[in-house]
Amino acid sequence: MKETSNEIWVFGDYRNYFQNRVTLQLLARASELAKDLNARVCAVVFGYGVDEWVGEYIAHGADCILVTDHPDLARYQIETYVNLMVRLIEVRRPEIILVGATNFGREFAPRVAKRMKTGLSADCIGLDINEEKLLVQTAPSFGGNLLAQIITPECRPQMATVRPGTFQEIPHDYERTGEIVRVPMPEDLPRESVHLVRSERSAQRSQPLEEANVVICGGRGMGSRKKFRKLIELAELMNAEVGATRPVVYANWIEPEALIGQAGKHITPKVLFSFGISGAIQHTAAINNAEFIIAVNKNPKAPMMAMADVAIVADANQVCTAMIKELKSRIR
Numbered sequence: 001m002k003e004t005s006n007e008i009w010v011f012g013d014y015r016n017y018f019q020n021r022v023t024l025q026l027l028a029r030a031s032e033l034a035k036d037l038n039a040r041v042c043a044v045v046f047g048y049g050v051d052e053w054v055g056e057y058i059a060h061g062a063d064c065i066l067v068t069d070h071p072d073l074a075r076y077q078i079e080t081y082v083n084l085m086v087r088l089i090e091v092r093r094p095e096i097i098l099v100g101a102t103n104f105g106r107e108f109a110p111r112v113a114k115r116m117k118t119g120l121s122a123d124c125i126g127l128d129i130n131e132e133k134l135l136v137q138t139a140p141s142f143g144g145n146l147l148a149q150i151i152t153p154e155c156r157p158q159m160a161t162v163r164p165g166t167f168q169e170i171p172h173d174y175e176r177t178g179e180i181v182r183v184p185m186p187e188d189l190p191r192e193s194v195h196l197v198r199s200e201r202s203a204q205r206s207q208p209l210e211e212a213n214v215v216i217c218g219g220r221g222m223g224s225r226k227k228f229r230k231l232i233e234l235a236e237l238m239n240a241e242v243g244a245t246r247p248v249v250y251a252n253w254i255e256p257e258a259l260i261g262q263a264g265k266h267i268t269p270k271v272l273f274s275f276g277i278s279g280a281i282q283h284t285a286a287i288n289n290a291e292f293i294i295a296v297n298k299n300p301k302a303p304m305m306a307m308a309d310v311a312i313v314a315d316a317n318q319v320c321t322a323m324i325k326e327l328k329s330r331i332r
Contacts, residue, residue: 007094008034009157010062011085012045013104014053021211022100024169026162027061029127030098031170034063036129039095042066044088046081048074058178061170065178066092070185076104079192082111087186089116094157096135098127101161109161118155124162125266125285135160140262140282147262147285165210165266168289209260214240215269217260217287218248218316221276221297225253227317231275234320237327243267245283261286276316279304296320 010026023043030041042064043057054065068084089097089112097112099105101123113120125147126138134151135158141148152158209215216235222228228248235242243260244253260267261283272290277283279295279302287293295308296316305311312319 005093005095006037006039007042007064007092008037008039008096009042009044009066009094009098010057011097011099011105011108012043012053012057012065013100013102014045014047014050014056021169022102022105022162022164023057024060025164025167026098026100027057028170029162029167030096031061033096033127033129033135037095037133040064042094044085046073046084048072054180056172058180059172059174059176061176063178065180066183067180068183068185072185077192077195078107078111079194080189081108082115083189084186085112086115087189088183089157097157097159099159099161101163105161109159113159116155116157116159118157118159119150119152120159120161121150122161124160125166125262127160127162134158163266164208165268165289168268209241209243209258209265209267212241212267213270214238214273215243215260215267215271215290216240216273216275217243217245217277218253218275219245219277219283220247220251221278221316222248222253222320223276223317225251227320228253230317230320230324234324234327237324240273245277245280274304274308275320277304278302279307 008030010030012023034041040063041061043062045053045065045067048069048071050069054067057065099109109120121137121139124137124139128136130136134153137150137160139148216231218228218231232242242258244258246261248254249256249259262285266286268289270291272287272293274295284307293308294310295304296312296314296319297305298315300313
């Protein structure tokens with residue numbers, strides 16, 4: 001194992017900053033890990049005209065910003081970003097690199113890990129430092145039935161992608177200061193073999209589950225696909241988002257993107273409604289940070305009921321129907 005610097009890196013993907021907060025969430029967790037390693041947190045930023053984001057990352061926990069600002073980086077291109085990241089790693093040799101488990105991160109991080117001949121734990125839901133000062137990366141395995149704790153004892157850097165919503169971001173600190181290191185754009189980077197002609201952001205009718213303040217989540221206890229669809233109607237009336245447990249997704253009652261659990265999304269809503277969910281560990285592990293939980297279930301002894309702030313012993317479908325009727329009457 002080659003000697004490394006005492007740095008934890010977080011790659012700063014700022015392109016959808018106000019909706020995608022995973023970089024800020026990783027900076028918060030990296031700041032906690034850095035205390036155990038007596039390390040400093042560095043945000044890595046590539047782009048053109050990115051000084052605005054440099055200031056944001058310092059305010060949210062970064063001690064240092066490694067920034068390459070160049071017109072050739074105005075649009076994301078995978079080979080250029082990977083080559084630039086590898087060059088930077090070879091010079092500064094960070095101990096740990098964290099990347100958000102977004103579409104970008106899932107494309108970018110494995111390529112960097114392969115080039116550096118190191119390991120990468122994907123879609124992590126936990127990060128800790130053990131007694132040997134190694135990064136313990138907790139990730140779902142076997143379809144979410146097990147949680148694996150993974151370490152990288154030999155190779156460096158230790159790398160992980162982390163699901164959005166896993167950690168809480170640090171509040172913006174206007175007084176915080178940090179070092180800014182301007183990294184010049186190398187003149188000898190290999191040319192892209194694929195060139196981006198045009199890109200468009202796909203239209204979204206609703207916000208991501210991870211960012212929703214109110215989430216209505218349904219389980220098999222709703223009884224059928226037709227009854228489950230009532231939750232969507234309820235969500236529209238409440239300006240909420242709809243999530244689901246794994247059995248519901250596997251039964252094709254709703255699209256896979258709605259899955260909440262170890263094999264799906266982690267959420268941190270202000271209010272979570274749980275309809276007909278028993279509360280298996282694969283699901284509850286992903287909702288621990290919900291501020292207020294209202295659970296509806298026929299079984300008063302269901303684990304979900306014990307976890308809830310308000311537990312209603314009743315048929316989930318009937319309660320949902322009654323709520324829809326009441327909300328519609330108020331709208332009129």
